[in-house]
Amino acid sequence: MPIHEKSLIRPENLVEHENLVIDGVDVSGHWSTFIESRALSDYNENMQDEIEALAGGEHISRCWQCGSCTNACTVNAINPDFNPRFWIYLIRLGMEEELVRDKDIIWQCVSCNKCTYACPRDVNPEGVMKATAHWLELKGHTKKKPSMVFDEAFSQQVFDTGKIEDGLVLRQFMKRTGQPLTQPWLVALVMGLVRRFPVFYLMRLGLATVFRPRTKGWIKARAAIHEYVEEVETANRKALGLDAKGAE
Amino acid sequence: MAGKYKKVAYYPGCALEGTGHAYNRSTKAVGKKLGLDLVEIKDWNCCGAMEVKNIDPKIQTYLSARNLSIAEKMGFETVMAPCNGCYHNLKKAEYDLAKDEGSRDVNSRLSEKAGHKTYEPGKVETIHALDWIKHSIGEEGLAERVTNSLKGLKVANYYGCMYTRPRHIFPEKDNGEGSESTSKPHFMDDLLAAAGAENVDYPLKTACCGGAHALSDCDTSTKLVLNLLTTAEACGADVIATECPTCHTGLEMHQVRAEKVLGRKTSVKILYFTQLLGMAMGLSPRTVGVHENFSDAMPLIKEKGLG
Ligand code: SF4
Numbered sequence: 001m002p003i004h005e006k007s008l009i010r011p012e013n014l015v016e017h018e019n020l021v022i023d024g025v026d027v028s029g030h031w032s033t034f035i036e037s038r039a040l041s042d043y044n045e046n047m048q049d050e051i052e053a054l055a056g057g058e059h060i061s062r063c064w065q066c067g068s069c070t071n072a073c074t075v076n077a078i079n080p081d082f083n084p085r086f087w088i089y090l091i092r093l094g095m096e097e098e099l100v101r102d103k104d105i106i107w108q109c110v111s112c113n114k115c116t117y118a119c120p121r122d123v124n125p126e127g128v129m130k131a132t133a134h135w136l137e138l139k140g141h142t143k144k145k146p147s148m149v150f151d152e153a154f155s156q157q158v159f160d161t162g163k164i165e166d167g168l169v170l171r172q173f174m175k176r177t178g179q180p181l182t183q184p185w186l187v188a189l190v191m192g193l194v195r196r197f198p199v200f201y202l203m204r205l206g207l208a209t210v211f212r213p214r215t216k217g218w219i220k221a222r223a224a225i226h227e228y229v230e231e232v233e234t235a236n237r238k239a240l241g242l243d244a245k246g247a248e
Numbered sequence: 249m250a251g252k253y254k255k256v257a258y259y260p261g262c263a264l265e266g267t268g269h270a271y272n273r274s275t276k277a278v279g280k281k282l283g284l285d286l287v288e289i290k291d292w293n294c295c296g297a298m299e300v301k302n303i304d305p306k307i308q309t310y311l312s313a314r315n316l317s318i319a320e321k322m323g324f325e326t327v328m329a330p331c332n333g334c335y336h337n338l339k340k341a342e343y344d345l346a347k348d349e350g351s352r353d354v355n356s357r358l359s360e361k362a363g364h365k366t367y368e369p370g371k372v373e374t375i376h377a378l379d380w381i382k383h384s385i386g387e388e389g390l391a392e393r394v395t396n397s398l399k400g401l402k403v404a405n406y407y408g409c410m411y412t413r414p415r416h417i418f419p420e421k422d423n424g425e426g427s428e429s430t431s432k433p434h435f436m437d438d439l440l441a442a443a444g445a446e447n448v449d450y451p452l453k454t455a456c457c458g459g460a461h462a463l464s465d466c467d468t469s470t471k472l473v474l475n476l477l478t479t480a481e482a483c484g485a486d487v488i489a490t491e492c493p494t495c496h497t498g499l500e501m502h503q504v505r506a507e508k509v510l511g512r513k514t515s516v517k518i519l520y521f522t523q524l525l526g527m528a529m530g531l532s533p534r535t536v537g538v539h540e541n542f543s544d545a546m547p548l549i550k551e552k553g554l555g
């Protein structure tokens with residue numbers, strides 16, 4: 001697959017003139033497409049430093065723009081607008097407004113690490129994607145994306161009990177994102193399981209609250225982790241120049 | 249080589265107690281059949297899965313390291329984790345603790361506060377269920393034990409992402425003759441071939457199933473999985489062999505979703521490689537938990553005379 005190169009020319013800035021003559025030369029129509037000039041005044045000079053301060057973004061400055069990450073990327077193959085190389089470019093230049101235009105797809109990175117495997121500069125583009133998604137949320141450019149809601153519900157359970165029960169995570173996630181548990185494909189899935197293996201699978205899916213896995217002797221670990229998480233959150237906000245506690 | 253992993257610490261992880269129970273069951277059954285002992289890590293905790301690192305990667309390192317520290321305390325040099333996610337995280341913790349001072353600091357701080365010994369890198373080796381069987385029994389040993397050959401069964405071997413990427417956390421791979429390859433892994437192919445299976449040339453061995461967003465970005469995952477399924481069918485596979493509960497559940501779940509939402513029905517079956525190995529050694533489909541899978545492989549298993 002060829003490397004998809006994204007252009008900084010916005011479609012709305014391309015103009016064709018039906019009738020235009022400049023210095024006696026006819027420049028009408030499709031053969032003489034013009035690009036309207038635009039002044040960039042939105043540079044955020046701190047942007048690279050801010051992403052660098054978040055977990056995963058540490059090595060962004062190593063990038064030499066080869067495009068191997070985008071070329072290898074799983075999500076790019078289904079959506080050409082998903083372009084890690086391009087975003088790294090924008091961040092390094094500080095083009096905040098340009099980056100924010102893609103705020104609704106950056107979080108879709110599936111963490112497959114194909115980019116990390118391909119990157120010749122050990123940038124860890126997967127980490128940069130996570131840091132960037134996190135940055136967009138912290139800066140208030142976007143509301144929490146479903147993946148962050150999921151990660152938080154999941155992590156909370158691990159921090160609290162030491163273990164995860166898939167069914168509980170599923171239900172909490174559906175609730176927090178306002179999705180019904182009665183979507184036809186979910187129902188089909190559950191019914192298929194129930195048909196073949198009733199009680200056991202209901203338990204597995206946590207639909208019958210019979211047991212909750214937890215790790216014995218977890219209380220002290222739990223306190224230590226919670227304390228550390230708070231520290232990290234405070235440090236992140238400080239690095240981004242935000243006040244100590246953000247709105248939920 | 250024989251006996252290298254005769255008795256190892258076993259880290260099942262959360263998925264194997266939940267949706268991936270069939271993998272737990274079949275892994276234990278196969279171990280028993282092969283005379284390999286698994287001793288479960290006492291009071292283990294979640295390794296951090298795919299999620300905790302997005303809150304903070306160093307907590308994930310701590311969570312994984314705690315399990316390694318318990319294994320060490322129990323006197324083991326090797327931990328076997330059948331789940332790709334767990335295997336990957338334990339490996340990553342090992343790497344980060346060896347190379348990154350920040351990770352070491354957070355790990356010792358959290359370990360101290362939690363009241364247990366801090367894990368030092370290099371004390372315990374983490375292996376996958378594939379390494380475990382490959383290095384303790386090997387293809388020849390396995391072939392000797394096959395009573396119910398998988399002959400005529402066409403298998404697409406699917407390894408997913410976390411078994412080989414990122415490469416730097418798997419120093420033993422791509423490491424000369426006999427080692428696993430990160431670009432074209434083959435340990436599962438080798439074992440299933442020894443059990444008589446006919447492996448198809450599957451180009452998507454290490455492609456992604458979208459497991460990280462199986463729920464939070466369903467449409468992406470369904471597209472990725474559908475591609476895995478249709479490609480396996482195009483390669484002539486009857487079954488996709490898996491070695492990770494997240495991949496396995498993702499394939500099953502999105503096979504249903506692709507049919508219900510996109511109207512794309514696929515009929516390739518999905519089985520854990522341990523289920524296939526178990527049946528090849530004469531274990532019943534029930535013993536290896538085929539009834540716990542969503543993908544109903546019984547008709548195929550009967551047709552091929554495996555159970
Ligand atoms: S980890 Fe994310 S950015 Fe990297 S290749 Fe996979 S989907 Fe693309």
Ligand code: SF4
Nearest residue numbers: 063064066067069119
């Ligand atoms: S592969 Fe690495 S160096 Fe190349 S563009 Fe991507 S991040 Fe930059």
